[in-house]
Amino acid sequence: MRNKKSESSIKKKKEIMIQTLHNFGLQIYDQLWNCEFPWTKMPSRSINNIFYDSNLRQYILGDKAVKRSANNIRHIRPLTQMIWTALFANELSTQKKTSTLRDVFYSAQAYEMSFKDQQESDNIITDLETVIGHSREDFNVFPEERSSIFGDLTIEYTSPGYEGRRLNLTSHPDGMMIGPALTNAEFADCKADKVIAIEKGGLFTRFVEERVHDKFKAILVHTAGQAPRATRDILRRLNQELELPVYIFTDGDPWGMHIAMVIISGSANAAHLRDLNTPDAKWSGVWASDIVEYKLPSDKLTELDIKRLHELRKDPRYRGKLWKKEIKTFLNIKKKAEQEAFSRYGLTYIVDEYLPTKLEAMEE
Amino acid sequence: MVEVFEEISPADFFYRNRDIAGFTNPSRAIYSTIRELVENSLDACEIHKILPDVYIKLLKDSNSSGEPNKYRIRVEDNGSGLPSDIVPLAFGQVLFGSKYKLRQTRGTFGLGGKMAVLYGQITTHSETKIISSNGKSTIFEFHLMMDIKNNKPEILKKETYHNNSKWHGTIIEFLTEADYTRAKAKILEYLKQTAIVAPYANITFVDPKGRFFKFDRFTTTMPRPSIETTPHPHGVDVETIKRLVGITKAKNMKDFMRAHFQRVGETTAIKFLDFSKVDQKRNPKDITPEEIVLLVDGMKNYNAFMPPDASCLSPLGEESLKAGIQKEFNPEFIAVHQRKPSAYSGFPFIIEAGVAYGGNIPRTGNILLYRFANKIPLLFDEASDVSWKVIHNMVNWRHYKISADDPLAVFIHICSLKIPYKTVGKEFIADRPEVEREILNAIREVARHLSIYLSRKNFIEKERKRLDIFSKYLPKMASFSTKLAKKEKEPDIMPLIRGLKKYEEQKE
Numbered sequence: 001m002r003n004k005k006s007e008s009s010i011k012k013k014k015e016i017m018i019q020t021l022h023n024f025g026l027q028i029y030d031q032l033w034n035c036e037f038p039w040t041k042m043p044s045r046s047i048n049n050i051f052y053d054s055n056l057r058q059y060i061l062g063d064k065a066v067k068r069s070a071n072n073i074r075h076i077r078p079l080t081q082m083i084w085t086a087l088f089a090n091e092l093s094t095q096k097k098t099s100t101l102r103d104v105f106y107s108a109q110a111y112e113m114s115f116k117d118q119q120e121s122d123n124i125i126t127d128l129e130t131v132i133g134h135s136r137e138d139f140n141v142f143p144e145e146r147s148s149i150f151g152d153l154t155i156e157y158t159s160p161g162y163e164g165r166r167l168n169l170t171s172h173p174d175g176m177m178i179g180p181a182l183t184n185a186e187f188a189d190c191k192a193d194k195v196i197a198i199e200k201g202g203l204f205t206r207f208v209e210e211r212v213h214d215k216f217k218a219i220l221v222h223t224a225g226q227a228p229r230a231t232r233d234i235l236r237r238l239n240q241e242l243e244l245p246v247y248i249f250t251d252g253d254p255w256g257m258h259i260a261m262v263i264i265s266g267s268a269n270a271a272h273l274r275d276l277n278t279p280d281a282k283w284s285g286v287w288a289s290d291i292v293e294y295k296l297p298s299d300k301l302t303e304l305d306i307k308r309l310h311e312l313r314k315d316p317r318y319r320g321k322l323w324k325k326e327i328k329t330f331l332n333i334k335k336k337a338e339q340e341a342f343s344r345y346g347l348t349y350i351v352d353e354y355l356p357t358k359l360e361a362m363e364e
Numbered sequence: 365m366v367e368v369f370e371e372i373s374p375a376d377f378f379y380r381n382r383d384i385a386g387f388t389n390p391s392r393a394i395y396s397t398i399r400e401l402v403e404n405s406l407d408a409c410e411i412h413k414i415l416p417d418v419y420i421k422l423l424k425d426s427n428s429s430g431e432p433n434k435y436r437i438r439v440e441d442n443g444s445g446l447p448s449d450i451v452p453l454a455f456g457q458v459l460f461g462s463k464y465k466l467r468q469t470r471g472t473f474g475l476g477g478k479m480a481v482l483y484g485q486i487t488t489h490s491e492t493k494i495i496s497s498n499g500k501s502t503i504f505e506f507h508l509m510m511d512i513k514n515n516k517p518e519i520l521k522k523e524t525y526h527n528n529s530k531w532h533g534t535i536i537e538f539l540t541e542a543d544y545t546r547a548k549a550k551i552l553e554y555l556k557q558t559a560i561v562a563p564y565a566n567i568t569f570v571d572p573k574g575r576f577f578k579f580d581r582f583t584t585t586m587p588r589p590s591i592e593t594t595p596h597p598h599g600v601d602v603e604t605i606k607r608l609v610g611i612t613k614a615k616n617m618k619d620f621m622r623a624h625f626q627r628v629g630e631t632t633a634i635k636f637l638d639f640s641k642v643d644q645k646r647n648p649k650d651i652t653p654e655e656i657v658l659l660v661d662g663m664k665n666y667n668a669f670m671p672p673d674a675s676c677l678s679p680l681g682e683e684s685l686k687a688g689i690q691k692e693f694n695p696e697f698i699a700v701h702q703r704k705p706s707a708y709s710g711f712p713f714i715i716e717a718g719v720a721y722g723g724n725i726p727r728t729g730n731i732l733l734y735r736f737a738n739k740i741p742l743l744f745d746e747a748s749d750v751s752w753k754v755i756h757n758m759v760n761w762r763h764y765k766i767s768a769d770d771p772l773a774v775f776i777h778i779c780s781l782k783i784p785y786k787t788v789g790k791e792f793i794a795d796r797p798e799v800e801r802e803i804l805n806a807i808r809e810v811a812r813h814l815s816i817y818l819s820r821k822n823f824i825e826k827e828r829k830r831l832d833i834f835s836k837y838l839p840k841m842a843s844f845s846t847k848l849a850k851k852e853k854e855p856d857i858m859p860l861i862r863g864l865k866k867y868e869e870q871k872e
Contacts (some may be wrong), residue, residue, distance in 0.1 A: 021847065021848065022849065022850065024848065025846075025847070025850075028841060028844075028845035029855060032841065032857060035859045035860060035863075070837070070841065073830055073833060074835075076833060076834065079837075079841070080840050080841050083844045086844075086845045090581040095702065111840070205624075288837070310613075
């Protein structure tokens with residue numbers, strides 16, 4: 001295994017989080033014990049309190065804080081819901097169980113704490129994330145969508161019943177699902193020296209078939225569109241713990257570009273959280289300039305695409321030279337291309353010709 | 365061809381024109397019969413400050429089924445009774461009442477009662493039995509029929525009994541044609557509403573199926589009785605003057621004015637006769653028709669008369685109105701208001717209004733309106749009434765935070781020496797500006813009180829809900845945080861909840 005830069009993060013992270021939940025409970029408990037209406041303070045997540053931090057290279061929340069107090073008739077319900085969610089999160093974490101957002105919504109009903117709808121329970125979970133500063137994946141609440149990973153990486157499970165068991169991620173050609181167990185696993189051994197994240201499932205399968213993981217010593221990650229937070233977390237860990245460079249391949253359009261950007265710089269929605277982005281990851285195509293250079297079959301940009309490009313141009317995350325240049329090129333050629341467009345040169349062209357050239361160029 | 369004209373008696377006139385008196389058909393007739401007799405009974409009690417006990421019984425007389433049918437009606441009261449020489453005239457002869465003096469009563473000179481008797485007689489050709497006593501030693505019993513053509517009572521039988529129990533009152537009983545099935549709903553509604561305006565009365569009705577409807581006395585406070593008074597000059601017409609000069613004992617016009625009109629003293633009489641250019645020394649007996657017209661014109665246009673005196677009126681009083689509404693609806697909230705007296709065309713009137721919310725008042729999507737005139741309920745043609753107009757077009761209910769969906773009833777009573785009915789049907793009040801304004805102001809006053817009540821109720825309701833929410837969530841907070849903090853003992857949240865209650869009581 002390559003020299004691991006940081007110590008295994010999983011176990012420690014969990015311990016800190018359980019302690020934070022416990023402290024939150026203590027705070028409320030003490031307030032009640034002192035005949036005080038319980039309250040808590042957290043950073044405001046409103047639009048005007050979200051700022052881009054160019055040092056952290058991600059969105060962060062500003063100084064504005066909101067106070068939730070049980071003294072306020074409009075706050076008492078959400079605050080109680082938050083305390084319940086903290087208790088639920090605590091149970092999940094200590095018992096090493098996992099849950100989905102949907103599950104949380106239903107579990108609340110057993111405590112006569114019914115949420116109006118899942119929107120409400122999702123919001124409360126985000127509140128709890130904000131208060132304790134950990135993402136819900138850390139307390140084992142996962143969304144439904146899943147992506148997958150393939151490559152010469154051996155993981156060691158921490159999930160109940162599997163503790164200490166190992167698995168090499170080349171075991172199954174469809175890739176391994178990035179679910180709760182994989183998210184909570186430690187990295188045990190790694191032969192790869194880079195990570196390639198791929199937007200689309202078709203290309204991911206092609207890469208496995210063409211043995212890209214062998215030829216390029218790469219771990220392949222299928223993001224399945226916009227990468228779920230657990231996948232972004234894995235990408236960051238691969239980058240930070242194993243010091244593997246991360247390359248992202250997406251469609252050549254503003255939406256693909258933004259999939260890469262969220263992996264690199266995070267989203268405004270997650271401005272209350274840290275350690276979900278991989279600032280050093282690289283967007284490696286398909287660029288607008290690739291469409292020109294490789295004469296890729298292309299479609300015209302739609303009005304919506306163009307509108308999106310103009311939005312991205314104003315986005316502080318897109319200040320980098322590469323991004324500015326590619327946005328400009330998109331707007332000039334008014335064309336977009338999918339990853340599969342390389343197939344016009346034969347099924348293996350992308351692996352045999354494009355990828356080596358591109359990776360070489362990026363490594364320089 | 366020569367047209368034949370014949371003189372007809374007043375009784376004959378009513379016989380021929382019974383439609384206008386409310387005797388159009390057997391259904392309407394029985395409703396009117398009960399109504400007229402009940403109103404006479406209530407008047408007979410109230411004028412002498414007797415708490416009324418009225419008993420009404422309707423019994424099917426023949427074995428034939430179906431409607432219309434012959435019914436026997438009997439109405440008993442504990443009123444002042446009638447002297448024996450008056451009884452035949454009171455029930456057996458149609459009279460025009462005196463116009464020289466005015467008085468607020470339910471019926472008009474007992475005319476309606478006579479119409480009921482007349483209708484019974486012409487539909488069944490049978491006699492009327494009247495038993496009456498004024499509480500002295502004798503009870504009289506008369507069996508009468510009316511000679512319609514000659515407008516004379518025919519006494520078929522007269523008996524006297526010794527009045528051991530000092531009973532006073534009147535009992536009237538006769539056969540009449542009726543359609544009770546169709547009239548029932550209106551009769552009951554009439555009695556219910558009468559009970560609202562006469563909460564000091566016991567009213568009992570036994571219907572043909574033997575069903576017993578009781579409207580019990582709720583209070584022993586009675587309104588002050590009305591007082592007979594002379595007309596105000598503004599409300600007088602040529603015919604009245606003509607009659608007055610016929611009977612007057614005054615020797616000159618100045619004394620004539622002082623004797624027969626209210627608000628006319630020595631000075632006013634002199635000034636007014638000057639204004640009308642009628643010689644004050646003239647003998648009323650010699651006055652010419654032209655001078656009468658001059659006099660009436662003058663009365664209409666002379667502005668210096670004091671406004672009509674309302675002390676002769678008998679309003680319900682706020683307490684009685686409130687008691688009546690309470691008794692029939694048991695509402696959550698009542699507000700009543702009596703306006704200061706006002707006048708139209710020389711007739712004083714007083715408007716009383718009530719508003720009731722909740723209780724047995726149904727939510728109909730409309731504000732319920734109950735109208736009363738001189739203590740009688742008005743049941744027909746609601747939408748033509750001035751009160752309806754005021755409620756639906758003039759009062760801005762939203763201003764009082766009241767909506768048509770609320771369980772709300774409005775009560776309007778007008779009492780006057782002459783009710784400004786729009787038609788002879790006497791079922792709805794004309795929209796005279798003076799009356800309209802008074803009704804509007806009365807409703808605004810009670811609506812304001814209701815509005816205050818409702819906002820207060822909302823406030824309390826909101827506070828209660830608030831407390832409910834706190835009481836629901838604080839214990840949960842305590843339980844969840846205790847588990848999360850890994851503690852054994854839950855914190856006591858009662859001081860917090862008690863604090864909230866205290867805070868609310870202070871606000872109240």
